[in-house]
Amino acid sequence: MKTTEENEPKTKPSSSDLQNKILEKGKELFSLSDSFEDGLFSTYRLFSKSLLFLENRPLLKLQAFRFADLFPSLSSLSSISRYIRIYFVETPTELPKWILLILSLLLSNPFSSVFVALGAKIGIRLTAKFFILGRTYGSDRKKILDRYKNGICSTIDILGEAVLSEKEAERYIHEYLLLLEEVSKDKELSEIRSSQFPGEPAGNVSVKCSSLYSQLDPLAHESSVTHLMEKLRPILSSAVSKNIFINLDMEQYETKDIIMDTAFRIFSEPEFQDYPHFGIVVQAYLKSSQRDLQRVIEYSKKRKYPLTVRLVKGAYWEYEMTQSAQKGWEPPVFLIKSETDRNYEECSALLLKSYPHIRPAFGSHNIRSLSSAFVKAAEYSVPENFFEVQMLYGMGNSYKQAIRSLGISVREYSPIGEVIPGMAYLVRRLLENSTNEGFLKNINANSKDRERLLYLENPKSK
Amino acid sequence: MNFHNNSNFQNETLRDFSREEERSILNKGFVSIRKEFPIQVVPIISGKTKKSSLIVPSFNPANTSEKIADIHYASITDAEEAAKNSVQFFETWKNTKPEIRIGFLKKAADILRSQKAELTALMSLEVGKGIKDIDAEIAEAIDFCEFYAKEAEHIFQPRKRDLLGEENIYTYIPKGVTLVVAPWNFPLAILCGMTVAPLVAGNTVIMKPAEQSSAIAFKLFNILIEAGIPSSALHFLPGKGEEIGAYLVKHPAIHTINFTGSRAVGLGMIREAASQNLKFVKRVVAEMGGKNALIVDEDADLDEAVIASIQSAFGFQGQKCSALSRIILLESKYDTFKNRFIDALQSLKPGLPEDPSVKVGPVIDSESRARLEGIASQFSSKILSKLEIKDNQKLTGHFVEPVVFESEDPSSPLGQTEFFGPYVTLFKAKNFEDAIKIANNVDYALTGGIFSRNPKNIQYAKENFEVGNLYINRGITGAVVDRQPFGGYKLSGVGAKAGGPDYLKQFLEPISITENTMRRGFIPET
Numbered sequence: 001m002k003t004t005e006e007n008e009p010k011t012k013p014s015s016s017d018l019q020n021k022i023l024e025k026g027k028e029l030f031s032l033s034d035s036f037e038d039g040l041f042s043t044y045r046l047f048s049k050s051l052l053f054l055e056n057r058p059l060l061k062l063q064a065f066r067f068a069d070l071f072p073s074l075s076s077l078s079s080i081s082r083y084i085r086i087y088f089v090e091t092p093t094e095l096p097k098w099i100l101l102i103l104s105l106l107l108s109n110p111f112s113s114v115f116v117a118l119g120a121k122i123g124i125r126l127t128a129k130f131f132i133l134g135r136t137y138g139s140d141r142k143k144i145l146d147r148y149k150n151g152i153c154s155t156i157d158i159l160g161e162a163v164l165s166e167k168e169a170e171r172y173i174h175e176y177l178l179l180l181e182e183v184s185k186d187k188e189l190s191e192i193r194s195s196q197f198p199g200e201p202a203g204n205v206s207v208k209c210s211s212l213y214s215q216l217d218p219l220a221h222e223s224s225v226t227h228l229m230e231k232l233r234p235i236l237s238s239a240v241s242k243n244i245f246i247n248l249d250m251e252q253y254e255t256k257d258i259i260m261d262t263a264f265r266i267f268s269e270p271e272f273q274d275y276p277h278f279g280i281v282v283q284a285y286l287k288s289s290q291r292d293l294q295r296v297i298e299y300s301k302k303r304k305y306p307l308t309v310r311l312v313k314g315a316y317w318e319y320e321m322t323q324s325a326q327k328g329w330e331p332p333v334f335l336i337k338s339e340t341d342r343n344y345e346e347c348s349a350l351l352l353k354s355y356p357h358i359r360p361a362f363g364s365h366n367i368r369s370l371s372s373a374f375v376k377a378a379e380y381s382v383p384e385n386f387f388e389v390q391m392l393y394g395m396g397n398s399y400k401q402a403i404r405s406l407g408i409s410v411r412e413y414s415p416i417g418e419v420i421p422g423m424a425y426l427v428r429r430l431l432e433n434s435t436n437e438g439f440l441k442n443i444n445a446n447s448k449d450r451e452r453l454l455y456l457e458n459p460k461s462k
Numbered sequence: 463m464n465f466h467n468n469s470n471f472q473n474e475t476l477r478d479f480s481r482e483e484e485r486s487i488l489n490k491g492f493v494s495i496r497k498e499f500p501i502q503v504v505p506i507i508s509g510k511t512k513k514s515s516l517i518v519p520s521f522n523p524a525n526t527s528e529k530i531a532d533i534h535y536a537s538i539t540d541a542e543e544a545a546k547n548s549v550q551f552f553e554t555w556k557n558t559k560p561e562i563r564i565g566f567l568k569k570a571a572d573i574l575r576s577q578k579a580e581l582t583a584l585m586s587l588e589v590g591k592g593i594k595d596i597d598a599e600i601a602e603a604i605d606f607c608e609f610y611a612k613e614a615e616h617i618f619q620p621r622k623r624d625l626l627g628e629e630n631i632y633t634y635i636p637k638g639v640t641l642v643v644a645p646w647n648f649p650l651a652i653l654c655g656m657t658v659a660p661l662v663a664g665n666t667v668i669m670k671p672a673e674q675s676s677a678i679a680f681k682l683f684n685i686l687i688e689a690g691i692p693s694s695a696l697h698f699l700p701g702k703g704e705e706i707g708a709y710l711v712k713h714p715a716i717h718t719i720n721f722t723g724s725r726a727v728g729l730g731m732i733r734e735a736a737s738q739n740l741k742f743v744k745r746v747v748a749e750m751g752g753k754n755a756l757i758v759d760e761d762a763d764l765d766e767a768v769i770a771s772i773q774s775a776f777g778f779q780g781q782k783c784s785a786l787s788r789i790i791l792l793e794s795k796y797d798t799f800k801n802r803f804i805d806a807l808q809s810l811k812p813g814l815p816e817d818p819s820v821k822v823g824p825v826i827d828s829e830s831r832a833r834l835e836g837i838a839s840q841f842s843s844k845i846l847s848k849l850e851i852k853d854n855q856k857l858t859g860h861f862v863e864p865v866v867f868e869s870e871d872p873s874s875p876l877g878q879t880e881f882f883g884p885y886v887t888l889f890k891a892k893n894f895e896d897a898i899k900i901a902n903n904v905d906y907a908l909t910g911g912i913f914s915r916n917p918k919n920i921q922y923a924k925e926n927f928e929v930g931n932l933y934i935n936r937g938i939t940g941a942v943v944d945r946q947p948f949g950g951y952k953l954s955g956v957g958a959k960a961g962g963p964d965y966l967k968q969f970l971e972p973i974s975i976t977e978n979t980m981r982r983g984f985i986p987e988t
Binding site: 066069070073074075079083086090091162164165166167168214215217218219220221223224253254255256257258327328329 | 472473474475476478479480482485593594760761762763764765768769772794795802805806808809810811817818819821915916917918
């Protein structure tokens with residue numbers, strides 16, 4: 001607390017100055033990104049344009065998401081076409097009449113309805129491909145190598161359904177170990193790495209703790225932490241022996257303290273205490289995030305090498321809101337998006353102030369949020385090679401290139417796994433890409449509107 | 463946020479156990495309640511403690527070497543005295559202003575709130591319930607107090623329909639003495655709801671708690687007295703159901719029997735009440751059993767369906783009337799569900815319920831255990847999976863191994879008889895209509911659920927699934943007061959739903975009063 005007070009007088013008079021710098025940085029990023037823009041007909045552009053079709057069509061959007069959520073359990077083409085009828089023809093949406101007419105015509109006949117079903121199947125698989133790197137590292141490593149060649153590193157995570165039993169958890173642990181093995185044996189990767197990214201560890205893997213232990217339970221905090229440590233130990237050991245970075249991902253608020261305590265305890269074990277490549281996540285949409293961040297900073301100060309903190313906004317907002325409403329709790333998340341944005345900037349500042357005790361990784365697609373981090377990094381004299389930006393695989397390529405050209409490292413969060421169990425991830429990505437506050441607005445906005453996106457919204461004006 | 467909610471009732475919040483202070487308060491509750499052991503549970507009539515000639519010790523069902531309480535059983539003489547005193551005090555209690563009675567309920571809610579930790583510990587140790595289930599139960603008890611208080615405020619405002627020269631009032635008066643016969647499986651919430659509703663309506667009440675959960679009942683009784691309920695309006699009679707329960711059911715002073723328990727006992731009470739030659743019709747409100755089903759449609763989200771099934775079937779070892787005992791699966795989902803469900807069951811940890819990582823505790827007593835073991839061996843050829851419990855564990859308490867059966871015949875006892883334990887049977891259905899048919903083909907209509915993403919099937923279930931509480935795409939236990947009023951029909955029960963808008967009225971007689979106010983051409987101003 002003392003340190004912030006000392007810093008106040010220095011920063012306060014220049015606050016409008018700071019805002020100007022952030023604006024300038026944002027504009028720079030936007031114009032840089034234009035020069036990296038994919039062709040007008042690039043697949044992502046087409047995809048994002050087609051998502052825009054859902055804008056201002058709330059009923060259609062709802063049905064589309066419901067359909068995506070349902071899709072994994074449809075086992076045959078006939079059931080796919082049956083559900084298209086139920087979801088889009090028999091349920092009123094804002095679909096234009098002519099589309100409805102064609103759709104119901106096609107669905108009325110068993111032969112043509114097969115085509116509709118096939119079309120939907122291909123459509124969903126293509127959509128999934130935008131966000132999901134591939135089935136396994138082995139089968140789709142070429143995509144990762146290509147990204148590395150273009151200067152973009154990655155952190156790989158394994159998609160999955162909820163882990164309901166210890167048997168299923170064992171399967172995931174096995175998959176993580178296999179992934180570490182495959183990454184470390186990839187000679188081509190290590191060549192590209194050593195020539196282009198000399199400081200990088202041999203690989204970077206994000207681990208979802210909830211997939212390692214089926215009985216995570218906040219009430220049973222102690223036993224959850226102990227079990228999770230047992231499950232993590234072989235994964236971390238393997239990573240240490242192979243010099244691979246391990247990040248522990250965050251999910252629901254409920255398990256946040258379990259994961260944090262697990263991280264602090266296992267990272268302190270003799271085998272791991274001096275390992276330089278561990279990371280943890282802080283979610284800025286949580287009201288508790290600054291407090292949690294302070295804990296991480298205090299902890300990291302005691303380590304020989306700093307921890308990496310991936311600062312994200314958080315992807316479970318709707319979930320947290322319904323959970324807290326049903327239990328009668330104060331929501332753990334900020335209610336208004338702009339409050340999260342503001343908090344993200346405050347957390348960024350905390351991270352940068354703690355230099356060199358924490359390595360910040362700014363996980364965001366919001367150019368304003370990133371610009372603010374970059375400006376503050378300069379202000380606190382944090383060298384550009386000390387922090388990085390993380391973005392999701394499949395989103396915002398031109399921004400990644402633009403940031404890269406500023407000399408800042410960019411890492412992609414690259415999920416691998418089956419499309420079908422990965423559907424929950426996909427639905428979250430689709431939701432992000434279609435909300436008004438979301439990233440898609442950035443991409444599709446013209447240059448005048450883009451500038452408006454560089455201002456922090458005043459929560460009271462809403 | 464945009465949602466419609468016509469009620470301004472606020473449910474009690476659950477405790478957030480991800481917070482460390484909440485967990486440490488809970489631990490202190492266990493330490494402090496253990497200091498009171500063995501709790502002396504005694505009959506109390508009009509505030510006077512009665513001596514008993516029969517004292518029965520009660521033990522922790524998970525660890526039978528731990529003595530919880532000494533239950534001093536009430537005698538027939540005590541029952542007679544309680545009935546006599548209840549009648550005597552009835553007029554006074556009836557004429558007490560409703561606001562005063564309402565105030566007592568609100569006070570009781572406050573006291574319950576302040577004792578959550580100790581009550582949780584006592585429930586865990588006396589009946590072997592898991593902590594999260596107990597938390598929901600305490601919240602439910604508090605909700606019952608607050609909800610019935612609010613309902614009473616509303617009910618005791620007379621409904622007026624006045625015309626020129628004629629005044630019409632519709633109002634309620636209490637019925638008389640209510641006997642409350644409560645079960646042990648929701649030892650706090652059900653007993654609390656069944657007691658405070660008739661009390662706030664102006665009836666005097668005799669509490670006859672279940673033998674197995676008398677210590678919790680005694681705590682509740684003391685809380686209600688502390689909240690201000692006059693000791694002559696509420697009497698506490700621990701003891702044998704077959705003895706004092708049966709005696710009071712027949713007693714001519716009892717106007718209403720408020721019962722939750724087995725179908726056999728409930729139907730017996732109804733028969734008994736109907737055959738009595740009294741100057742009023744003795745009313746029986748009975749909440750009985752269920753053979754509850756969950757249908758898993760071919761398009762169901764299995765992640766959710768498996769978890770919900772595990773919680774609904776094995777929560778509190780299946781000892782809830784709402785518990786899941788039949789899972790009806792559409793063929794295409796059968797094998798995947800089966801395998802994931804069995805694996806999920808095998809991942810549960812058995813042990814002492816006070817250990818927060820334990821998901822499978824004991825059943826209530828040795829009788830229950832013997833009965834369940836008998837069922838398991840009778841249907842051993844149908845057993846698909848069983849969660850092994852180690853012998854040394856079984857020696858310390860009444861542990862029964864949770865079982866998943868598989869059956870092709872929904873008309874067999876696996877599909878028809880309520881087991882009241884951690885047993886669930888999988889059935890196959892050809893299509894959704896068939897599944898509903900199987901689900902409905904039982905004597906009961908209590909709770910039921912479906913997992914489906916087909917709006918047509920969801921609609922079909924809403925119209926055709928014969929249950930008092932239907933749950934869609936979630937577990938089938940854990941009803942919340944006011945949001946999900948609870949209760950069934952067919953042979954699951956008779957009477958209004960607990961925690962719902964009709965419940966209080968069961969303890970009241972509606973009266974309509976019409977007054978002609980015209981006197982020889984003169985109409986007084988109103």
